Amino acid sequence: MKLYEHQKKGLEDTKRFNKVAYFWDMGTGKTFVGSEKAISLGKNILLVCQLSKLDDWKKHFLEYYAPKIVLYDLTKKEELEQYVKTQCSYIKVGVINYDKIFRRNELKNLKDFTLMLDESSIIQNENTSRASVILKMNFENIILLSGTPISGKYEKLWSQSHLLGWKISKKLFLKHYTITEKFELPNGNFTNKIVGYKNVERLKRKLREYGANFLKTEEVIDLPKQTFVDINHPTSKDYEIFKKDRIITIDDEVLVGDMPLTNRLYQRMLLGISDEKLSVLKDLIDSTNRRIVIFYNFNKELEKIKSIIDRPLSIVNGDEKDLSAYENYDNSITLVNYQAGAKGLNLQKANILIYYSPTVSCEDYMQSKKRIHRIGQELSCFYYRLIAPTSVETRIYNALERGEDYTNELFIQEEENEIE
Structure with missing residues (x-):
């Protein structure tokens, strides 16, 4: 060695x-x-x-x-x-x-x-x-x-x-x-x-x-430049209804945000499955033939993203880890769940990383950045964050950039005040 x-x-x-x-x-x-x-x-x-x-x-x-x-x-x-x-x-x-x-x-x-x-x-x-x-x-x-x-x-x-x-x-x-x-x-x-x-x-x-x-x-490695780009998209009608009423029915499932934590969770989920976010993602994917790594949170997001991909696909989550497409195809898409793949994966064959939705863990966010920016990377790294402005996603990213998890009870008051 x-x-x-x-x-x-x-x-x-x-x-x-x-x-x-x-x-x-x-x-x-x-x-x-x-x-x-x-x-x-x-x-x-x-x-x-x-x-x-x-x-x-x-x-x-x-x-x-x-x-x-x-x-x-x-x-x-x-x-x-x-x-x-x-x-x-x-x-x-x-x-x-x-x-x-x-x-x-x-x-x-x-x-x-x-x-x-x-x-x-x-x-x-x-x-x-x-x-x-x-x-x-x-x-x-x-x-x-x-x-x-x-x-x-x-x-x-x-x-x-x-x-x-x-x-x-x-x-x-x-x-x-x-x-x-x-x-x-x-x-x-x-x-x-x-x-x-x-x-x-x-x-x-x-x-x-x-x-x-x-x-x-x-101190020891001269790695390529990192560039971060925020791509804004509108919120969906379902998101705005839920944000106002704290209850909505989606695909025969009733989502009730009667508690601050469930309210926050369902807001994130509704943004993640919205056609508005998915449309922005598809445009971004279609703009390049390079390898792309996409971080996501929920299984429903995974299914939505898979429905628009017609390129070689690798998936890393709690149920599977298949990187064969990533390894063998230079136009592959690799979907990574934060909890399963934010730490430890070596994905430096790709230089494009998309944050489809944000994690609430600062550690996972910091770790995820290094999946493509590490020894062996020769190209500039580009990070795209898909964000609905004035939504919970903006507050999450603000917390992550401050080095904080977006799970602290102090954020609950911020959300309650916004609703009032």
């Missing part, structure tokens, strides 16, 4: 650590650095990743490390049993997804192994089942891979810091490194919201003492 100079340097800088974190920007090649470090640390590797990345990681280990490894897919019971029981002179590599690990009791008793967490920011909430299991595991070595901290979400680092061996309490961590303000919620209660960070360089120095390595794309 031939590594880039920045990858070699990252490995050299962390050579003395058996607990490391590569908090590298998306597209800088964390997969190769993480696997090289894991192979160097020992005979037993447990890799945890997203479900959509299982096949990619299996292919990676088999392509670059066979025949000196034995690979086990731990989502399969029989391979899990073999992985736990087998003693061999080869390096054992077990691969499993986050949502399965807390269901595999056999893994709770593992000892003296190297734990590698791909997209380790997934365990930011230590109270989830998957995070609590991982935090209690008896590993000897650990490797964390994440691009999220580079995007500035430093509050998400506490559980990862704990895994690296820094035993600072969460309360003290937040006190030392985040700036919060108190806000009143619509129900009269108050909540603290993180509005900024402090002592960031001190935080990074402390994390480096525990094996963390930080890297931004622009």
